[in-house]
Amino acid sequence: MLEIKNLNKRYGRFYAVKDLNLTIPEGEIFGFVGPNGAGKSTTMKIICGLLTATSGEVFIDGVDALNHSSKVKDKIGYMPDFFGVYDDLKVDEYLDFYASVYKIKESNKKQIISDLLELVDLSHKKDAYVDNLSRGMKQRLCLARSLIHNPKILVLDEPASGLDPRARVEMKAILRNLKDMGKTILISSHILSELAEMCTSIGIIDNGKIVISGTVSEIMQQIYSKKLIKIKVNDKLDEAVMVLKEFPFIDKITTGENIIQAGFDGGDEDMSRVLSTLVSRAIPVATFAQLDGNLEDVFMKVTKGGEEQ
Amino acid sequence: MINPVLLKEIKVKMRSWKAAGIIGGYLFILAAVALFITYANTNDMYASTINPQFSIGAYTGIAVIQFILILFIAPALTSGAIAGEREKQTLDLLLCTKLAPRSIVIGKLLASMSHILILIVASIPMFSIVFLYGGISVLEIAQLFGFYIVTAIMAGSVGIFFSTYVKRTIAATVLTYALGIFMCFGTIFVAVFYVRIFYNFDYQNYFPLFYINPLAGFSSLLTAQFGGQYGGILNMIPGLYMVNPYNYKGTAPWLINTYVNIGISVVMLFLASMKINPIRKGPLSFLRRNKKAA
Numbered sequence: 001m002l003e004i005k006n007l008n009k010r011y012g013r014f015y016a017v018k019d020l021n022l023t024i025p026e027g028e029i030f031g032f033v034g035p036n037g038a039g040k041s042t043t044m045k046i047i048c049g050l051l052t053a054t055s056g057e058v059f060i061d062g063v064d065a066l067n068h069s070s071k072v073k074d075k076i077g078y079m080p081d082f083f084g085v086y087d088d089l090k091v092d093e094y095l096d097f098y099a100s101v102y103k104i105k106e107s108n109k110k111q112i113i114s115d116l117l118e119l120v121d122l123s124h125k126k127d128a129y130v131d132n133l134s135r136g137m138k139q140r141l142c143l144a145r146s147l148i149h150n151p152k153i154l155v156l157d158e159p160a161s162g163l164d165p166r167a168r169v170e171m172k173a174i175l176r177n178l179k180d181m182g183k184t185i186l187i188s189s190h191i192l193s194e195l196a197e198m199c200t201s202i203g204i205i206d207n208g209k210i211v212i213s214g215t216v217s218e219i220m221q222q223i224y225s226k227k228l229i230k231i232k233v234n235d236k237l238d239e240a241v242m243v244l245k246e247f248p249f250i251d252k253i254t255t256g257e258n259i260i261q262a263g264f265d266g267g268d269e270d271m272s273r274v275l276s277t278l279v280s281r282a283i284p285v286a287t288f289a290q291l292d293g294n295l296e297d298v299f300m301k302v303t304k305g306g307e308e309q
Numbered sequence: 310m311i312n313p314v315l316l317k318e319i320k321v322k323m324r325s326w327k328a329a330g331i332i333g334g335y336l337f338i339l340a341a342v343a344l345f346i347t348y349a350n351t352n353d354m355y356a357s358t359i360n361p362q363f364s365i366g367a368y369t370g371i372a373v374i375q376f377i378l379i380l381f382i383a384p385a386l387t388s389g390a391i392a393g394e395r396e397k398q399t400l401d402l403l404l405c406t407k408l409a410p411r412s413i414v415i416g417k418l419l420a421s422m423s424h425i426l427i428l429i430v431a432s433i434p435m436f437s438i439v440f441l442y443g444g445i446s447v448l449e450i451a452q453l454f455g456f457y458i459v460t461a462i463m464a465g466s467v468g469i470f471f472s473t474y475v476k477r478t479i480a481a482t483v484l485t486y487a488l489g490i491f492m493c494f495g496t497i498f499v500a501v502f503y504v505r506i507f508y509n510f511d512y513q514n515y516f517p518l519f520y521i522n523p524l525a526g527f528s529s530l531l532t533a534q535f536g537g538q539y540g541g542i543l544n545m546i547p548g549l550y551m552v553n554p555y556n557y558k559g560t561a562p563w564l565i566n567t568y569v570n571i572g573i574s575v576v577m578l579f580l581a582s583m584k585i586n587p588i589r590k591g592p593l594s595f596l597r598r599n600k601k602a603a
Contacts, residue, residue, distance in 0.1 A: 100313035
């Protein structure tokens with residue numbers, strides 16, 4: 001669906017994007033993660049025809065997007081990180097305007113606008129002035145706007161930035177709906193954990209380059225050679241540590257208040273063996289879980305401490 | 310299909326009190342001028358007779374005021390058109406749609422021109438006062454209104470041009486008025502110096518730079534309409550003649566001004582469309598590509 005080959009964007013001697021390669025199959029949600037100034041927005045703008053590339057190729061649905069930008073514009077829905085709204089336009093008029101821009105037939109407009117407002121849960125605000133909406137509502141309206149022409153691919157630049165927790169949850173729910181509808185989504189954020197739970201795969205970009213990409217578990221495996229386990233005991237903390245030390249596939253044991261964290265290099269059977277041994281030695285295990293690792297640690301590790309350019 | 314940017318702009322602009330305020334203020338000024346002229350003429354000693362001078366005076370007065378108002382209002386309406394979209398961060402949203410950059414530029418211009426057109430149409434009743442006394446034909450008023458519209462489009466296009474080339478609305482507005490002032494008055498200074506230095510004020514032609522001067526064109530139009538009895542304003546400047554209708558054989562200067570205005574508008578709008586196109590390719594881009602391929 002979206003293929004980027006050796007993409008470069010240079011401003012003088014500075015490379016905003018350097019040799020970027022990326023393939024996003026149809027129906028996937030790809031999370032584009034990186035610190036501020038890493039090149040996320042630049043890449044997205046190039047994909048959407050808002051910036052020229054210094055070199056490289058971008059194919060959308062097989063069409064060369066850099067040389068035939070007008071042919072791919074109806075395949076892309078773009079939501080920028082900062083966006084404005086027109087004063088004195090009502091919510092439905094705002095969408096009606098963009099429907100006209102995409103030459104949607106008058107007879108279909110009303111239904112499309114109604115469906116989109118329902119999707120983003122703004123039906124009740126249909127007659128409200130856009131300027132009077134909350135930030136979360138404006139973000140959702142902007143998402144509806146990017147969907148007005150039913151694009152195959154959505155390019156969402158930090159759609160949840162500046163939202164309160166509730167609005168973030170609502171935005172995530174909408175994005176999951178869109179995934180279920182078969183949309184291919186490229187979504188950016190500078191917070192890895194924000195994207196991890198909803199993206200099928202993730203690419204971490206730093207200094208204009210993709211430093212690592214794949215599913216969250218693949219990335220974790222690439223970064224951490226071992227899994228992490230976390231055990232909470234009600235009592236006998238030292239005894240539990242002694243038991244864990246008996247297993248050769250467990251190392252780097254650290255303890256906190258009734259909490260043990262350790263590196264684990266075994267399979268599922270080894271995992272159950274550890275648990276059953278702890279229980280058989282009468283250690284009161286309250287919780288026993290495998291950790292996915294600390295996503296923020298991964299981010300800091302691959303982005304060289306998350307330094308801003 | 311009507312340009313969606315035009316439709317949206319009209320909807321938004323006409324909804325606000327500002328639109329009603331501009332139309333109201335505009336008509337108030339014109340009505341005040343018309344009333345003043347009528348009052349002045351009906352109080353003179355010849356008021357009991359039909360005085361054709363009154364018709365000419367009223368026509369000139371209203372026409373000049375209207376022209377000045379248009380020259381002030383047109384750039385103000387357009388100089389923030391694109392810069393304002395950029396400031397509001399809505400320009401990218403438009404540019405990533407299928408809407409061509411030229412459609413955005415033309416939509417913005419037409420929206421502003423529709424506003425000017427409303428002002429011009431609303432002023433028609435003011436001109437009816439002229440018909441009470443005769444001396445001015447409907448054709449002449451049509452010429453005048455045609456000149457208004459072309460001049461407004463030219464001034465508006467200059468505003469749009471600066472609006473695309475300058476990021477801030479205020480800067481675009483300042484530059485638009487600066488160019489407007491040069492076109493209206495700067496050209497006169499250049500002409501005076503040129504004629505003084507090279508012709509010692511013995512210059513009997515329409516100075517070529519005046520073809521970009523809206524005031525010169527307007528003055529020429531009125532001069533032509535009055536058959537030379539009421540000379541152009543610029544004729545008052547020593548050595549400069551707009552046109553002498555008794556000797557002049559060529560195309561009327563105001564007509565050439567009109568063509569030049571249309572030309573300026575086309576060039577300005579073309580450059581503005583090029584500028585806002587984010588993936589525009591320069592005229593030499595094909596050379597670069599060939600070089601890369603080699």
